[in-house]
Structure formats: structure tokens, C-alpha cells
Amino acid sequence: MVAERTSRYNFTPGPVPFVVSGGEGVFLHTTDGRKVLDGAGGAIVANIGYGRPEIAEAAKQALTGMGYVAPLWPTENRLRLIERILDRWVPAAAGEAGLTRCFLVSGGSESVDTAMRVARQYQVAKGRTERWRVAGRATSYHGATIATLSVANHDRRRQPFGPMLADHPKIDPISTEAAIKDLEAANPETLAAVILEPIVGSSGAALISESDYWSTVRQFCTDHDILLIADEVMTAYGRTGTRMGFEHFGPAPDVLVGGKGLGGGYAAIGAVLAKEFVAEALAEVGDSIMFFTFSGLEVSVAIADRVLQILEDEDLVNRAAKMGAVLRARLEEEFADHPHVGDIRGLGLMQGLELVKDREAGTTFGGALTPAIIGEAFKRDCWIYPAGSARVPDGMMFGPAFIISESEIDQLVSITRESIDAAVAGLQS
Ligand SMILES: Cc1ncc(COP(=O)(O)O)c(C=O)c1O
Numbered sequence: 001m002v003a004e005r006t007s008r009y010n011f012t013p014g015p016v017p018f019v020v021s022g023g024e025g026v027f028l029h030t031t032d033g034r035k036v037l038d039g040a041g042g043a044i045v046a047n048i049g050y051g052r053p054e055i056a057e058a059a060k061q062a063l064t065g066m067g068y069v070a071p072l073w074p075t076e077n078r079l080r081l082i083e084r085i086l087d088r089w090v091p092a093a094a095g096e097a098g099l100t101r102c103f104l105v106s107g108g109s110e111s112v113d114t115a116m117r118v119a120r121q122y123q124v125a126k127g128r129t130e131r132w133r134v135a136g137r138a139t140s141y142h143g144a145t146i147a148t149l150s151v152a153n154h155d156r157r158r159q160p161f162g163p164m165l166a167d168h169p170k171i172d173p174i175s176t177e178a179a180i181k182d183l184e185a186a187n188p189e190t191l192a193a194v195i196l197e198p199i200v201g202s203s204g205a206a207l208i209s210e211s212d213y214w215s216t217v218r219q220f221c222t223d224h225d226i227l228l229i230a231d232e233v234m235t236a237y238g239r240t241g242t243r244m245g246f247e248h249f250g251p252a253p254d255v256l257v258g259g260k261g262l263g264g265g266y267a268a269i270g271a272v273l274a275k276e277f278v279a280e281a282l283a284e285v286g287d288s289i290m291f292f293t294f295s296g297l298e299v300s301v302a303i304a305d306r307v308l309q310i311l312e313d314e315d316l317v318n319r320a321a322k323m324g325a326v327l328r329a330r331l332e333e334e335f336a337d338h339p340h341v342g343d344i345r346g347l348g349l350m351q352g353l354e355l356v357k358d359r360e361a362g363t364t365f366g367g368a369l370t371p372a373i374i375g376e377a378f379k380r381d382c383w384i385y386p387a388g389s390a391r392v393p394d395g396m397m398f399g400p401a402f403i404i405s406e407s408e409i410d411q412l413v414s415i416t417r418e419s420i421d422a423a424v425a426g427l428q429s
Contacts, residue, residue: 017378023050026401026408028383039377039412040385044201044234044350044399046265047320049308055266055306057312062128062302071104071295078104078296085271089243089308091252098276099252103289104269104296107231108259109143111270112195115255116147118274118282118289119193119227121233125281126225131192133166134229135183137173139391141203142195142231151195154203155390156367173200176213180220188224193255198245199350201234205387205395206352207255207346211386214249227254227278233270234350237261238311241321242349248347264310267303268294316402319334324403331398332414338417340369340424349402352387355394355420369394372423373416382415 002019018030026049028036034195041047048055058272062077069075082102090099105111116134119152123131134151143154149158150165158165169186171194172178183194194217200207221228235245246253251285255278259270273291282288294300309315328344328351335353336343342356357363370386377384388395398412 005326007276025051025317026404027255031204034381037382037408037411037415038400039416040383040397040399041401042265042383043260044239044397045260045263045274046401047238047261048264048307048316049401049403050265050309052266054310055264055303058302058306059266062299066298067297071291073294075298075301077298077302077305080300081308082271084099084305085273088133088312089237090256090273091247095392098277099256099273102276103272103280103291104301105259105272105292106268106294106297107270108145108257109148110292110295111233111257111259112142112151112229112231113145114147114258114272115195115229115231116151118272118278119229119257121287121289122227122278122281123192125285125287126286128225131190133168133186133190133192135169135171135186135194137179137196137200138170139173139200139204139207139389140195140197140231141201141389142197143233152203153389157389159368170358173204173207173215174209174213176210176216179209179213183217183220184264188220188226191224191226193227193229194221195229195231196253197231197233197345198235198249199240201350201397202385202387203389204352204392205354205397205398206347206350207392208345208347211249214246214420215251218251218253221254223384229255229257231255232397233259234257234261237308238317238320239348239350239399240346241317241324243317245347262307263300263304264307265313266307267297267300269297269300269304311402314403319395320349320402323402323406323409324351326406327351327398327400327404327409329412330409334413338420340420347396349404350397350399352395352397353416354380354392355387355396364393368427369423373419376426377415380415380419380421382412384412385414386421 022029110371141154142148230253256273265267343354385397
């Protein structure tokens with residue numbers, strides 16, 4: 001019945017065997033009465049959990065007596081959200097370094113696209129018109145638009161679009177030395193920016209670079225007047241146990257983009273933060289940022305402000321760190337010796353498993369294992385996030401709401417174990 005209904009409109013009939021009717025906490029409810037344990041907050045988005053009445057109240061207030069307001073006009077809701085982000089969510093170190101400007105958009109891809117334009121506008125404002133390329137990691141995902149696909153390197157997602165993608169250099173995602181060599185080879189004089197996810201999410205299953213990677217690339221950018229863009233669409237607003245993901249690794253970027261957790265899944269919203277000197281360069285030549293029609297939509301900003309307030313009031317960033325440690329310990333316990341788990345990694349409540357065919361031989365299932373596991377987890381009323389691309393053919397990620405309990409974590413890890421074992425048995429039979 002579900003398959004019949006979805007096949008009428010789906011581009012690609014998906015394996016989702018239920019219709020979602022609601023949710024509470026870390027569970028989604030379905031029309032046939034199931035409770036699905038959401039181990040990934042949808043798409044690593046739902047950080048405060050499902051069904052929060054305070055959010056419905058905030059949305060109602062924002063929509064009462066107010067409709068559309070053009071993006072560049074201030075409203076109380078817009079000002080309150082921007083002040084909250086800049087005053088309370090940008091870490092003090094970044095504040096001192098001047099992440100002082102904020103531009104609202106409607107999601108992650110829009111925020112990255114905007115950051116790429118800002119970097120280009122900055123270089124043009126400085127008279128360096130030859131600089132337009134944005135170096136990205138060789139394992140990365142930055143969004144679904146043509147520009148953001150160009151700068152990233154998620155092979156499966158880029159595959160059909162080859163001729164449409166601009167030629168942006170790719171740098172080693174793990175080794176600091178190799179990344180710097182790649183940047184030198186790319187010719188820094190042609191680069192407007194470098195873009196990095198602090199932790200590589202969907203393409204790398206929570207891949208983390210060498211410990212000096214961030215600070216070394218940061219210094220390289222400073223030395224060559226290349227902007228460092230942090231793509232924190234997945235990592236910002238508490239997901240990794242700190243307010244922003246870059247705090248784990250070193251000094252602030254010049255531009256920081258966020259989306260997902262900013263609206264907690266209740267609103268489509270993203271924010272582009274930039275240092276003062278970037279905004280000043282644009283202002284000096286009378287340039288400004290192009291907006292999208294729905295940038296800073298009234299209901300979205302009111303919801304995002306309420307989501308951040310809930311995170312603050314309930315101390316949920318610290319909870320993400322604490323429950324992340326619990327999740328990590330359970331994953332280590334269950335999978336440290338598992339023959340098909342090659343690596344366990346991540347920070348806070350952004351944890352990943354890299355999956356292999358044979359640990360010793362270093363072979364993989366070439367991308368076939370991940371969907372099989374996700375399908376097995378669905379059968380057990382659980383959602384885990386599929387991850388991986390070329391360098392990491394099979395992977396999965398956990399990114400539940402920060403309110404997850406220890407017993408729910410136990411349940412999640414047990415189902416993951418059963419799903420991996422069942423999927424491997426299916427592929428080997
Ligand atoms: C790191 C990163 N950047 C950008 C995006 C794109 O965000 P959106 O899907 O909201 O456009 C994503 C989405 O998964 C992401 O993980």
C-alpha cells in the first residue's frame with residue numbers, strides 16, 4: 001500500500017516501508033502504529049527531538065499578524081536570532097577574531113553557495129579577479145546545487161553531472177602534508193577560498209583529519225589571503241559536543257556556514273557567518289550579498305531562535321558531548337573486534353562506522369553493504385544514516401537528538417549489530 005502510493009510520485013522508488021505521522025523524542029510514529037527509533041535525527045538535523053510544543057507556539061506567534069517580509073528588512077525575530085547566534089553561539093575565540101556578520105538563508109546548500117560567492121566577491125573587491133577557484137577535500141559533501149557539487153567530491157552524487165561542474169581543486173582529506181602539497185600544486189594565486197567540513201560527514205562517515213590539519217590549512221590560507229570557509233552544516237550548533245565543530249581543531253575560519261541543527265528540523269534555515277574584514281572589503285566597493293526570496297523567513301527565524309534557546313536552557317550541547325561519549329563507548333564495546341567494522345570515529349553525537357569486507361585484506365563491499373544495512377535496520381524499526389563515497393565505499397553515521405537516553409543508545413547499538421550481521425549474511429549467501 002505504501003509502495004503503491006509513493007511510486008506514483010517518487011523519482012526513485014525508495015525502500016521506506018512506512019508513512020510518518022508524527023514523532024516524540026527520538027522516535028518517529030507511523031500510520032500503521034510503529035515507533036521508529038531515529039538514530040540519525042532524520043538527516044543529522046533533529047537535535048532537540050520530535051514533537052516539542054514550544055516550537056509550535058513560536059511558529060504560531062511568528063505567523064500571527066505577520067506574513068512575508070523582504071529579506072533585507074529587519075524584523076524583531078530576525079534581529080533576535082542574529083544577536084543570539086553572534087553573541088552566544090560563536091565561541092569567544094571566534095568572536096574576538098571577528099566572526100561578527102550574519103546572513104540568513106534557507107538551508108545548507110544555499111549557505112555554502114553564498115559562502116562561495118562571498119569568497120569570490122572578496123577577492124574581486126581586492127582587485128584579484130584571477131581568483132575564483134575554491135579548493136575542497138577529495139572526500140567531502142557541500143550540497144546539491146551545481147556549484148556546491150563542484151566544490152565537493154562525493155563521487156556517487158556528482159557522477160551524472162560531470163560536464164556541468166566547474167574545475168575546483170581537490171586536496172587530501174586526511175594528511176596535512178599531502179593537503180598542503182595539493183594546495184601548492186593548485187596555485188594559491190588562483191584560489192579564492194578553501195572549504196572544509198571540520199568532520200567529514202555524509203561522504204566520509206565522520207572522517208577526521210590529522211590533528212594539525214585544520215590549523216595548518218588555516219595558516220596557509222592566512223599567508224596567501226585565501227578565505228577559509230568552514231562548512232558546519234552538519235557540525236554546528238552543538239552536534240559534536242561544542243557549539244561549533246571547528247572549536248575541536250583550532251582557530252576560527254573566515255566564513256562559517258550552518259544549516260541543519262539551526263532549525264532542529266522544524267524550519268528550513270541556514271546562516272552564513274563572516275569576519276569583519278570580509279564584510280568590510282565588500283562594503284568598500286559597494287558590493288552586497290545576493291539574497292534568496294525566502295532568506296530569513298519570519299517563521300523560520302522564530303523557530304530557529306526557539307531551538308537555540310531550548311539548547312541553551314536544557315544545556316543540550318554538554319549533553320551531546322556526554323551522550324556522545326556513551327554512544328562511542330557502546331560502539332567500541334560492540335564493534336572493536338567486529339570483522340566488518342574497519343573504523344569507529346567521530347565526536348560528540350556525530351559518530352560513524354567505516355564498514356569493510358575483510359579488515360586484514362583491506363577489501364570492501366564497494367558500496368553494496370550500506371544500503372543492505374539500512375534496509376535491515378528499517379525492518380527492525382530503526383533509522384541509521386547511510387554514509388560514504390569513493391575513499392569510504394561503505395559507512396554509516398549516528399546523529400540522534402541530543403536528548404537520547406542511555407537505554408535508547410543501547411537499543412540503537414544492538415539493532416545496528418543485528419542489521420550489520422544480517423546484511424553481511426545476505427550479501428555472502
Ligand atoms: C556538510 C554539508 N554541507 C552542505 C550540505 C547541504 O545541506 P542541505 O541539504 O540543507 O542543502 C550538507 C547536507 O547533508 C552537509 O552535510
